[in-house]
Amino acid sequence: IYLLLLFLDNTMTTTPQPIFGPDIPTIVWKKIYEREYGVQYSEVAVSLLATARYHFPKTSVAQVVVPGQGSNTIFYIDEVAWKQLVAALNKKYTVNTKNLQAYEKQFLLDGKNYLRAAKKIARKNLEHFSNKKLLSLFLDHQEKRAHYSVFAWTAFILNNYVAERASSIVARYVKKYKKEAQQQTILESLFHPKKRAAALDLQYKLEQYQGHVNEKQFTTLYAQFKWLACLDIHNTAWTKEQFREHITSFVPAPAKTILSCGTIMNELQPSQRDREYLQIAQRFVYIKDARDDIRRESVFYSGNLYRELGKRMNIAVEDVSYLQEEEIIDFLTHDTQIAPEIISQRKKGFILYLDAKKKIICLQGKDLPRALTMLNLVPRVALQQTITGVCASKGIAEGIVVIVRGVHDLDKVKKGNIMVAVSTHPDYVPAMRKAAAIVTDEGGITSHAGIVAREFGIPCIVGTTNATKVLHDGDKVQVDATKGTVKKLN
Numbered sequence: 169i170y171l172l173l174l175f176l177d178n179t180m181t182t183t184p185q186p187i188f189g190p191d192i193p194t195i196v197w198k199k200i201y202e203r204e205y206g207v208q209y210s211e212v213a214v215s216l217l218a219t220a221r222y223h224f225p226k227t228s229v230a231q232v233v234v235p236g237q238g239s240n241t242i243f244y245i246d247e248v249a250w251k252q253l254v255a256a257l258n259k260k261y262t263v264n265t266k267n268l269q270a271y272e273k274q275f276l277l278d279g280k281n282y283l284r285a286a287k288k289i290a291r292k293n294l295e296h297f298s299n300k301k302l303l304s305l306f307l308d309h310q311e312k313r314a315h316y317s318v319f320a321w322t323a324f325i326l327n328n329y330v331a332e333r334a335s336s337i338v339a340r341y342v343k344k345y346k347k348e349a350q351q352q353t354i355l356e357s358l359f360h361p362k363k364r365a366a367a368l369d370l371q372y373k374l375e376q377y378q379g380h381v382n383e384k385q386f387t388t389l390y391a392q393f394k395w396l397a398c399l400d401i402h403n404t405a406w407t408k409e410q411f412r413e414h415i416t417s418f419v420p421a422p423a424k425t426i427l428s429c430g431t432i433m434n435e436l437q438p439s440q441r442d443r444e445y446l447q448i449a450q451r452f453v454y455i456k457d458a459r460d461d462i463r464r465e466s467v468f469y470s471g472n473l474y475r476e477l478g479k480r481m482n483i484a485v486e487d488v489s490y491l492q493e494e495e496i497i498d499f500l501t502h503d504t505q506i507a508p509e510i511i512s513q514r515k516k517g518f519i520l521y522l523d524a525k526k527k528i529i530c531l532q533g534k535d536l537p538r539a540l541t542m543l544n545l546v547p548r549v550a551l552q553q554t555i556t557g558v559c560a561s562k563g564i565a566e567g568i569v570v571i572v573r574g575v576h577d578l579d580k581v582k583k584g585n586i587m588v589a590v591s592t593h594p595d596y597v598p599a600m601r602k603a604a605a606i607v608t609d610e611g612g613i614t615s616h617a618g619i620v621a622r623e624f625g626i627p628c629i630v631g632t633t634n635a636t637k638v639l640h641d642g643d644k645v646q647v648d649a650t651k652g653t654v655k656k657l658n
Contacts, residue, residue: 183535183542184523188230188246192544195230198247199633201324201610202236202590204574206400206489207518210241211528212317214520217245217253223318226256229526234545235517235536237636238573240590244545254329257322262330268448272455275319279462282316285309286469294476302476303500309473310493313466320459327456328612328631334358334449335613341436352562352650354435356622357427358450359614365457366396366464367594367616368623371421379418389415395468396594401489403575405468406595417598422625453614460616464594483511490514492530509533519543555632555639555654557607560618562649563627565605566657569643571636572599586645588635592617600624605647607635607654629654 188195205213210233218229230246245253261271289309294302335355342351364372370393377385394405406414427435429450433443471485478485481499483506488496490511498504513533519540523529531539540546570580572589578599581587587603589596591610600606600620604627608617611630621628627649635654639645644657 183531183539184529186232186521186529186543187524187526188522191230191246192542195544196247197232197244197545198250200243200245200250202240202242204239204399204403205241206402207492207514207520207530208489209400210243210518210520211492211530212314213243213321214522215526215528216314216318216321218522218526220314220318223322224253224257225260226252228253229522231521232543232545233518233520234540234543235519237590238576239515240574241518254325257326258329261322262326262448262452265444265448268451271319271322272451275323275455275459278312278316278319279459282312283462283466283469285312286466290469290472292472294472297476299480299500299503302473302480303497306473306477306496306500309470316462316466320463323452323456323459327452327614330449330452331359331612331614334446337438337442337446338436341438341442345436347435350435352559353425354427354432355613356561357425358429358432358446359453359619360426360622361453361457361619362450363454363458365454366393366461367457367597367620370396370415371418371597371623374415374418375420379420381415386412386415395465397575398464398467398471399575399593399595401467401471401474402486403467403595404486405471414598417601419601419624421623424622424625449614453619456614457616457619460594481505483508487511487515490518492528494528552634553638555607555635556652557629557632557635557654558611558613558618559628559649559652560611560613560615560630561606561621561626561628563605563625564646564648564650565627566644566646567604569639569641569645571639571641572596573636580641586647588639589617590636591615592620600626605629605649607632607639607647609633609636 214231214233217224217231218227221227228245228249230249232244233241236242261267338354342348390408390411394411397403397406474488475485477496478488491506495506510532517536519531519536521529567584567586569588570585572578572587575595578596581599581602583602584604586605587599588607591608592600593616597620601624606617606621606626606628608630609632611617615630617628617630627647629647629649629652646655646657
């Protein structure tokens with residue numbers, strides 16, 4: 169029946185078949201992330217996993233990007249391919265400290281090269297560049313972004329795996345030495361960043377000023393951190409007014425017990441192999457956050473290029489985010505224009521996958537329903553109503569739910585609310601400070617939500633998978649971040 173329907177569908181549409189088409193009946197799709205990414209960044213994620221053999225020891229072609237909640241996009245991958253990919257990456261990069269050191273060295277090198285290239289673009293007067301010269305600049309930018317993006321991808325992929333394995337090691341020794349009462353403190357200390365990424369560094373600097381920032385200090389901080397809001401090309405840097413509001417919501421982080429690595433090792437007495445892996449996990453916390461800092465700052469400085477492209481294509485700069493790389497190249501080479509209605513449709517939702525020739529296919533508009541059916545990704549109503557997850561910051565809180573699916577929902581969060589989000593990012597911090605508790609669909613103990621919540625002493629449960637679907641604005645709930653449960657009270 170499936171093959172007959174697929175044949176009939178093919179006779180009625182020109183929708184290109186995915187490279188993994190024959191395997192669709194047996195694929196179990198695994199959701200990896202849901203973010204407010206545009207077409208350009210999403211196609212990088214799809215293509216690198218299939219083509220960057222120099223970096224990924226196990227590649228995959230069975231991945232798709234489809235519309236998510238609100239303006240979000242969801243990245244899915246074949247579950248079998250995902251497990252093989254994660255295992256291969258762990259073996260190559262995080263099996264011992266020597267491999268991780270080599271990984272971190274290359275990660276920082278490629279990150280600096282990408283950021284340096286972006287800053288160089290920011291200083292150029294592109295108005296007088298010919299299309300040919302602008303194309304050369306664009307391709308160089310894309311190459312450096314791709315070299316860095318493989319590390320951004322790897323750090324994201326390995327983060328939860330490394331944290332979960334380290335947590336299981338801790339749990340084993342905690343049980344052996346009957347230290348259950350110290351388990352959460354040990355975990356929070358182990359995953360406390362030894363080097364501060366930008367969001368925590370801003371918090372640290374505000375604490376040094378005790379929340380009272382004069383105009384000179386404000387100007388310095390604004391210049392240093394305004395790029396934090398640049399998740400993707402279509403996200404602009406904070407204005408001075410927005411940044412002022414951001415730091416006005418400052419609250420000092422509560423005092424907390426952070427055990428040193430030496431103390432943790434003395435408490436647990438792990439084997440040499442386990443000791444080494446716990447050290448790897450602790451170092452990986454910073455790598456995971458630093459990768460996002462480099463990407464956001466580079467997006468900010470590359471804005472000069474995107475603005476010039478938008479000007480020449482007669483579209484808004486944020487609309488450049490919804491163009492494929494190939495479409496930009498075609499414009500600069502042959503002056504091929506993209507129909508405004510296509511961009512408009514993509515902003516409402518798009519689908520990306522690889523065809524038989526490993527070419528990125530982008531669908532939008534009326535093609536979406538048929539493609540979702542073909543891919544076996546038609547949205548289904550969540551039947552599981554129980555909400556459980558990982559305790560990322562201990563505590564218990566009750567309050568009214570506010571669902572945050574993207575940055576446009578942040579203004580809804582008021583003091584004492586329970587903030588329920590798909591995931592959190594640096595631009596969410598002011599809203600997070602107001603929350604009585606934080607619950608996310610995605611993430612693990614070392615996720616942005618977990619790290620920030622621990623810094624502020626806010627109860628936090630992550631990795632629930634379904635909280636934004638089961639809960640609704642206005643629900644009254646109890647968040648028990650000692651048991652990892654969320655319970656409706658009305």
